[in-house]
Amino acid sequence: MAITISDIADKVGVTKATVSLVLNKNRSKVRISKDTRRKILDVARELNYVPSFSAQALARGKTYTLGFVVGDIQAPHFAELSSFAMEEAESRGYHLLLSVTKWSYEKELECLDMLLCHRVDGIVFGSMALQPGTRQFETIQAQRYPVVLFGSPDPNFASVHSDWNPGMSQAVEYLEGKGCRRLAYVFDPAVMPAADLKKNALTLLCEKKGIALECFGCLPTITDARRVGEELAVRPDRPKVVLVQSDYLATGFMRGLHDKGLAIPRDVAVMGCDGTQMGEYYLPPLTSIAQDCRSIITNALDLLLELVENKDAPRRHIRVPTRLIVRSSA
Amino acid sequence: MAITISDIADKVGVTKATVSLVLNKNRSKVRISKDTRRKILDVARELNYVPSFSAQALARGKTYTLGFVVGDIQAPHFAELSSFAMEEAESRGYHLLLSVTKWSYEKELECLDMLLCHRVDGIVFGSMALQPGTRQFETIQAQRYPVVLFGSPDPNFASVHSDWNPGMSQAVEYLEGKGCRRLAYVFDPAVMPAADLKKNALTLLCEKKGIALECFGCLPTITDARRVGEELAVRPDRPKVVLVQSDYLATGFMRGLHDKGLAIPRDVAVMGCDGTQMGEYYLPPLTSIAQDCRSIITNALDLLLELVENKDAPRRHIRVPTRLIVRSSA
DNA sequence: GTGAAAGCGCTAACAT
DNA sequence: ATGTTAGCGCTTTCAC
Numbered sequence: 001m002a003i004t005i006s007d008i009a010d011k012v013g014v015t016k017a018t019v020s021l022v023l024n025k026n027r028s029k030v031r032i033s034k035d036t037r038r039k040i041l042d043v044a045r046e047l048n049y050v051p052s053f054s055a056q057a058l059a060r061g062k063t064y065t066l067g068f069v070v071g072d073i074q075a076p077h078f079a080e081l082s083s084f085a086m087e088e089a090e091s092r093g094y095h096l097l098l099s100v101t102k103w104s105y106e107k108e109l110e111c112l113d114m115l116l117c118h119r120v121d122g123i124v125f126g127s128m129a130l131q132p133g134t135r136q137f138e139t140i141q142a143q144r145y146p147v148v149l150f151g152s153p154d155p156n157f158a159s160v161h162s163d164w165n166p167g168m169s170q171a172v173e174y175l176e177g178k179g180c181r182r183l184a185y186v187f188d189p190a191v192m193p194a195a196d197l198k199k200n201a202l203t204l205l206c207e208k209k210g211i212a213l214e215c216f217g218c219l220p221t222i223t224d225a226r227r228v229g230e231e232l233a234v235r236p237d238r239p240k241v242v243l244v245q246s247d248y249l250a251t252g253f254m255r256g257l258h259d260k261g262l263a264i265p266r267d268v269a270v271m272g273c274d275g276t277q278m279g280e281y282y283l284p285p286l287t288s289i290a291q292d293c294r295s296i297i298t299n300a301l302d303l304l305l306e307l308v309e310n311k312d313a314p315r316r317h318i319r320v321p322t323r324l325i326v327r328s329s330a
Numbered sequence: 331m332a333i334t335i336s337d338i339a340d341k342v343g344v345t346k347a348t349v350s351l352v353l354n355k356n357r358s359k360v361r362i363s364k365d366t367r368r369k370i371l372d373v374a375r376e377l378n379y380v381p382s383f384s385a386q387a388l389a390r391g392k393t394y395t396l397g398f399v400v401g402d403i404q405a406p407h408f409a410e411l412s413s414f415a416m417e418e419a420e421s422r423g424y425h426l427l428l429s430v431t432k433w434s435y436e437k438e439l440e441c442l443d444m445l446l447c448h449r450v451d452g453i454v455f456g457s458m459a460l461q462p463g464t465r466q467f468e469t470i471q472a473q474r475y476p477v478v479l480f481g482s483p484d485p486n487f488a489s490v491h492s493d494w495n496p497g498m499s500q501a502v503e504y505l506e507g508k509g510c511r512r513l514a515y516v517f518d519p520a521v522m523p524a525a526d527l528k529k530n531a532l533t534l535l536c537e538k539k540g541i542a543l544e545c546f547g548c549l550p551t552i553t554d555a556r557r558v559g560e561e562l563a564v565r566p567d568r569p570k571v572v573l574v575q576s577d578y579l580a581t582g583f584m585r586g587l588h589d590k591g592l593a594i595p596r597d598v599a600v601m602g603c604d605g606t607q608m609g610e611y612y613l614p615p616l617t618s619i620a621q622d623c624r625s626i627i628t629n630a631l632d633l634l635l636e637l638v639e640n641k642d643a644p645r646r647h648i649r650v651p652t653r654l655i656v657r658s659s660a
Numbered sequence: 661g662t663g664a665a666a667g668c669g670c671t672a673a674c675a676t
Numbered sequence: 677a678t679g680t681t682a683g684c685g686c687t688t689t690c691a692c
Contacts, residue, residue: 001391001473002449004669015679020671033677048469053448054384054393055669058684063384074413074607079404086430095444098428100416114425118383119332139378143331222611251611258613277404281552281581283588283613334685345663350687361661385685388668 003047011047012039019044023051057119065095066304067115067123071103071220075248076278077293078126081150084297085124092301094121101127103190103220112136122146122304129154129195146307148300152195153317158307160299160318164201167289167322171271172205174324175241178269182212184239186228186253189217198245198273214239222252229256233268240268241330247272247279247288254329269330275323285327295320333379341377342369349374353381387449395425396634397445397453401433401550405578406608407623408456411480414627415454422631424451431457433520433550442466452476452634459484459525476637478630482525483647488637490629490648494531497619497652501601502535504654505571508599512542514569516558516583519547528575528603544569552582559586563598570598571660577602577609577618584659599660605653615657625650 005019012019014036022032022040043049057063068085070078082098089096097120099111108127115123116139123140125147130137140147141156149159175183183206187199199215206213218228225244232238233256244250250272257268264270264284272279275290299318306313335349342349344366352362352370373379387393398415400408412428419426427450429441438457445453446469453470455477460467470477471486479489505513513536517529529545536543548558555574562568563586574580580602584594594600594614602609605620629648636643 002446002669006669016670017672017680018678020669021678024671036678045465048465048472050443050446050469052388052669054387055684056671057384058382058388058686059669059671061671061684072413073403074406074409076404076406079409083402083404083430100413113380116332116380135375135378139380142378222607226611251608254613255611255615258615264613277552278581278608281556281585283584283594285585285588332685336685346686347664347688348662350685351662354687363661366661382685385668386687388670389685389687391668391687 002052003049004052005049007047008040008043008049011043012036014040063095063119063121064093065097065118065120066301067097067099067111067118067120067125069099069101069108069111069115069123069125069127071101071127073098073100075246076276077246077248077274077291080276080293081126081297084294085301088297088301092305103128105131109134109136112140116140116145122148122308124148124150124300124304125157126150128190129192130157132156144311146304146311148304148307150296150300152191152197154195156315158303158315158317160296160303160320161197162291162296162322163319164198164289164322165205167324168198168201168205170324171243171289172202172209172211174326175269175271175330176209176211180211180241180269182214182239182241184232184242185213185215185245186218186225186242186249187215187245188220190220202243218245218249218253220249222248225249225252226256226259229253229258230260231256233257233260233262238268241271242268243271243273243289245273247274247276247282247286250286250288250329251278251282264329271330275325279325280327282329284329287327287330288325289322290325291322292320332382333377334382335379337377338370338373338379341373342366344370393425393449393451394423395427395448395450396631397427397429397441397448397450399429399431399438399441399445399453399455399457401431401457403428403430405576406606407576407578407604407621410606410623411456411627414624415631418627418631422635433458435461439464439466442470446470446475452478452638454478454480454630454634455487456480458520459522460487462486474641476634476641478634478637480626480630482521482527484525486645488633488645488647490626490633490650491527492621492626492652493649494528494619494652495535497654498528498531498535500654501573501619502532502539502541504656505599505601505660506539506541510541510571510599512569512571513544514562514572515543515545515575516548516555516572516579517545517575518550518579520550532573548575548579548583550579552578555579555582556586556589559583559588560590561586563587563590563592568598571601572598573601573603573619575603577604577606577612577616580616580618580659581608581612594659601660605655609655610657612659614659617657617660618655619652620655621652622650
């Protein structure tokens with residue numbers, strides 16, 4: 001159906017090899033006569049030739065494609081990350097294969113299988129965790145498959161994750177300055193405790209400052225965050241300041257408060273995490289502990305390409321600082 | 331590096347062909363002995379075999395991959411559509427290759443090239459328009475490449491788009507009932523007039539009802555929508571009711587109003603379009619003219635697979651009704 | 661029931 | 677400067 005280099009070769013009267021050489025102009029050896037080069041280029045254009053990705057990948061044993069695994073692209077933070085990842089991959093000469101897990105352990109494995117079967121050159125993994133003991137994990141380990149985790153560190157893989165300390169301590173100090181001695185934290189308990197960098201940083205800080213911290217579990221869905229908002233709203237000892245695990249969930253949470261007639265920040269001050277663009281456009285504009293998404297992505301891709309070029313490069317771990325962005329919700 | 335069927339074949343003591351036959355179990359002719367089948371399956375599992383997508387694609391001339399082109403996955407409406415598209419493609423046995431154009435004409439062509447070169451079995455196109463006269467357009471037309479447009483109809487391709495009449499007329503009646511005789515509409519004038527289904531429907535309805543309609547141009551970015559909000563806020567003849575082209579832009583627009591000290595809906599009533607989930611979680615919850623995303627996607631994929639199976643199937647056009655969702659912003 | 665062989669579209673030595 | 681020749685990993689027809 002589609003045009004192949006053989007079609008071009010036939011029409012020009014050379015072999016596929018010559019055509020291939022011309023089409024991959026970058027080759028240092030520019031050993032093709034100006035004349036045939038022109039002819040080939042002309043015919044290619046005339047025939048609307050488009051190279052076959054599969055054929056190229058198969059022949060060169062490299063796909064120039066990177067896998068990117070996230071939990072949910074509807075959550076603004078992950079939409080931003082994905083968006084950046086596409087841009088940055090592109091600008092490095094790679095395609096991005098986006099794979100979403102809906103935070104399901106099962107789908108996570110399916111996504112990995114899919115990426116492995118596409119023979120992507122490397123994987124940036126930002127869903128829950130790569131589970132040891134699974135077939136996919138074994139394959140990845142055995143082949144020293146290039147993988148970079150983001151979100152949570154893991155000694156088995158290179159990783160880039162936010163350093164929550166600066167942002168969290170700015171937040172705690174800021175709240176303290178406003179007289180806050182008691183703080184609620186809404187979070188997804190399904191995240192493995194060791195990997196819950198936000199919660200751990202916050203816990204430590206509150207202890208140090210002598211701030212009472214109450215934690216409330218929440219599924220990672222906006223609807224459940226709303227439920228939690230409604231429930232906290234009607235408690236007699238309702239917290240006056242709450243930090244929510246993400247801007248996305250904060251959104252649901254605030255809707256829950258709103259439904260129960262509470263105003264933000266008058267009745268309850270709410271702070272999110274991630275510093276999404278969306279937070280800036282929320283009403284009231286969301287105070288948030290911001291991650292540096294762009295830096296996370298550029299670092300992740302740099303790390304990954306380092307491994308792509310040299311499978312035995314050391315597995316590095318990069319931490320990217322966070323910072324408090326004060327707006328109006330807290 | 332990765333395991334191939336030859337590895338399996340060698341280890342079991344059969345040929346690649348047999349292995350292939352077993353691994354593609356679905357073949358009606360189950361002509362392989364229970365015994366070798368078991369052995370092959372066992373060895374495959376033991377070796378952590380993962381088929382090579384490129385090799386399969388090349389050999390069977392089909393990729394089981396669909397392209398999905400959108401302008402921007404950070405806008406909630408498109409994030410929802412993309413999310414659904416992934417789910418629905420998956421459930422039909424296809425992969426989805428997501429491609430974002432950032433609403434740039436140039437990137438749009440690059441995306442198409444990329445999809446063509448991946449030899450996707452079909453393309454769902456939801457960015458601006460497929461520009462006649464371009465190489466990509468020619469290729470697609472010449473090969474009768476399966477393409478479904480969504481968002482705007484185009485006689486050249488199958489398409490699915492929202493029927494804005496029901497939603498818009500519900501909206502107009504609703505506003506009329508609240509005494510509104512003058513309506514502002516904020517929209518992106520870069521959309522080709524003929525393709526601007528929302529604006530056209532609205533214009534007609536307002537004429538019929540004798541409602542004065544003022545239109546304000548806006549780039550399709552949230553920051554520009556904010557600018558428009560700020561500008562309208564300070565006009566002496568500030569509109570009291572404004573409809574914005576999308577929930578996403580409405581968000582920016584309302585932030586602009588907010589910055590100028592206006593409250594919604596008290597000072598200005600704002601209505602969005604698209605009926606995104608995000609709108610429901612906004613404060614105030616956003617009144618919006620909702621598209622039925624799920625139906626748009628399932629219809630688009632059905633239409634597309636129809637064409638994939640039969641390149642000469644008629645190019646059908648499906649319209650999906652919209653409806654007003656009244657919440658609090660208007 | 662299983663093997664042999666051709667071929668998908670392209671790349672990359674190696675010849676010429 | 678260009679052609680020849682093997683593959684890359686898999687599917688598929690046709691023999692045996």
